[in-house]
């Protein structure tokens with residue numbers, strides 16, 4: 009592993025946006041990821057499904073280095089995530105460099121995680137203002153455009169506590185987009201929502217996909233996966249059991265564990 | 275099935291009978307009445323005892339209240355309590371952040387600080403600072419600075435260090451509890467946006483922790499207003515010391531103590547009100563119950579407070 013040349017992992021044309029090779033991760037003695045291999049091409053939407061505890065969230069968090077991987081390699085846009093390679097040696101990146109890498113990657117959480125002490129607009133403007141130090145007028149304009157795009161132009165001065173779950177999640181999406189990321193990670197963005205609010209969030213995500221955003225989406229919304237996903241990954245027990253086009257995996261799963269899981273959720 | 279339902283679908287809203295108002299006889303709390311009467315009686319006895327005592331010259335109290343020395347003392351009490359509290363808050367935030375650091379050395383130092391300064395009496399700490407010259411006759415920072423310790427360790431400096439550093443140990447625990455009360459998802463969200471640890475702490479964690487930190491900090495400050503009277507032992511001329519200075523040459527000792535008590539009450543009351551407004555400022559974005567003062571204000575200026583409800 010170490011001796012292979014990792015600086016130019018792809019020989020054939022465009023760099024994939026995400027590339028994972030044998031990614032492993034343990035929490036203490038519990039091995040949560042047991043060698044994940046996958047690629048997400050630029051502009052693609054990859055959906056990830058799997059039972060609870062299979063490591064979906066953990067893998068997503070590894071992609072923007074919220075969790076450190078223990079083994080394997082993970083690249084985003086051709087850069088090793090969280091590390092720098094010089095010759096045979098791997099160096100950990102400084103906190104500032106990790107933060108810089110994360111600016112290219114947006115993340116949307118199951119529980120929204122909006123900043124409750126800031127208004128909707130302040131939530132969206134915070135990172136471009138404080139992290140990228142862009143001029144306030146530019147940021148404000150972009151934030152307003154984004155909030156309009158997710159249908160919340162009239163909620164600009166509202167605090168998160170006064171928004172419905174669906175509205176909060178749409179703000180969270182706008183907040184992530186405000187940093188103009190090249191990749192968006194979604195961790196069960198609709199799981200905490202009342203059923204009637206799921207649609208409005210999926211609509212925003214569908215539009216984002218149409219606009220060409222590269223996305224990795226952990227979801228239980230099979231309809232969304234089938235319609236919007238370019239590929240579908242089924243994870244179980246820390247490993248990828250099956251992957252392919254959503255239509256194939258969902259309608260004719262090859263693996264018995266996939267069939268078993270799908271029979272429970274469909 | 276209810277009555278209204280049995281009347282069939284044609285029965286419009288007018289067909290629904292007004293529900294009968296509840297006219298119940300409230301539970302009578304006789305015990306509460308007895309307790310109230312007893313309390314009022316006892317209070318009256320104490321007040322008249324003080325009022326009747328011919329050993330207390332009440333007429334002397336108002337003039338004592340405004341004696342120059344006492345006024346100056348009140349000013350010094352305010353000065354030392356504010357500066358010591360500021361020092362305490364700064365040290366507390368630093369110690370709390372250090373305590374939560376993954377670096378074991380940093381967090382142990384913070385733990386030691388809290389352990390030492392919470393574990394020894396503040397009165398002793400004040401005397402230790404004041405008498406530091408016994409251990410270090412000269413204060414020396416090699417190559418930069420050197421001075422006679424007694425000249426540096428003035429009553430004010432001793433009081434400031436004694437009270438402030440002690441307060442920092444208590445504030446550290448309060449701030450730490452505030453930081454720990456924040457959902458880790460907030461830190462994840464901030465990190466995912468590319469915010470580094472410092473920015474996350476300053477913009478996301480601490481502002482939210484304030485809601486948890488401010489109420490006990492207000493209590494700490496009110497305590498500090500009163501504890502600052504201990505600074506009299508290091509000759510700092512705050513209220514108690516000011517009183518001491520006057521009382522030495524007068525017979526109005528009790529009256530003087532009464533006068534400075536009134537000053538302490540004025541100061542603590544004013545700051546309780548200030549604390550209320552501070553708490554409201556940091557409750558932004560959360561549902562909040564209206565406090566006593568807020569309801570009082572609502573009676574005086576209903577519009578102003580009404581506009582606060584978003």
Ligand SMILES: Nc1ncnc2c1ncn2[C@@H]1O[C@H](COP(=O)(O)OP(=O)(O)OP(=O)(O)O)[C@@H](O)[C@H]1O
Nearest residue numbers: 035038040058059060061062063064065066067196
């Ligand atoms: N910080 C952590 N410390 C210890 N164990 C963890 C931690 N985070 C996750 N785990 C464990 O790792 C395993 C995988 O968790 P993960 O959250 O990735 O699963 P998931 O597939 O996202 O499940 P779900 O569908 O319930 O969200 C679980 O057994 C979980 O308990």
Ligand SMILES: [Mg+2]
Nearest residue numbers: 064065066196
């Ligand atoms: Mg999960």
